[in-house]
Amino acid sequence: MAQILDGKLTSKKLKEQIAVEVADWVANGGKKPHLAAILVGSDGASQTYVASKVKACGMVGFDSTLRTFDETVSEEELLAEVESINANPDIDGLIVQLPLPKHISVEKVTQRILPEKDVDGFHPVNVGRMVKNEPAYIAATPFGIMKLLEEYKVETSGKHCVVIGRSDIVGTPMSILLSRKGYPGDCTVTLTHSRTKDLAYHTRQADIIVAALGWPEFLKADMVKEGAVIIDVGITRVEDANSKRGYVLKGDVKFDEVAEKSSFITPVPGGVGPMTIASLLYNTFLSAKGEIYPKQEAKL
């Protein structure tokens, strides 16, 4: 039976640590970190995630600003909001919650955010710097997974890691971070996707599997080697009349049967999701301290 990689507990520890450091920073004259979030439309999941982020800011002593727009907002209006936040010296970090409506270009919006405020790590400058192992904001989900592996001292050196899903936000950066030199890294990585032939052939060889394809309960026990480490990034709302909310959350892993075979496994909820939020706070604090992109000296 696998040991649970408890993201809820680990994120709580991380947030407590951030709260202590922020209090100290502010007591020593540092500026209170401030995260701004832009939310477009009324998707239930997006609203939940953004609300969690805003709440988490309060818990660690950050200021937060939430700007919401109707899904009919024009691209131009959204870009103008991004620019206004870029120009606001009090705001350290800006995230634009994805997905965006079809008429708005994610690329355009992402590229308009100043790299030094891009605490999501989605801007090409941050992606490029991450790839080159230069100081960068690292996307919160892969960063959170790295921290979780570290917390539980999961061995990664020389391990074969199979990542399922090649998204910009999770699968691709995850494959890069895990293949990096050092801990947690030094993995041999196979990045698989919807065109991969015989996916189960690959996953059965894996010491570590990162499932990030967004297909509820896709990864079954017969696709997993005995003793593998399982990271479940999926979080899909599946209709369920028996549940009070009308849905249940399902990961990309068939948890019960895979847990019996694996050595470590992340649950959904309570695994990768909370680590994403803690990592976003971490990045925002780095920004406030000027630790990735030095802040301009205040002119007296």
Ligand SMILES: Nc1nc(=O)c2c([nH]1)NC[C@@H]1CN(c3ccc(C(=O)N[C@@H](CCC(=O)O)C(=O)O)cc3)C=[N+]21
């Ligand atoms: N610009 C941008 N940045 C993101 O980081 C971003 C995004 N857009 N769009 C969507 C994805 C998804 N994401 C999650 C964050 C927290 C949980 C989370 O806290 N989940 C809880 C459960 C929450 C619930 O009850 O629904 C858990 O797994 O325990 C999940 C998913 C951030 N994303």
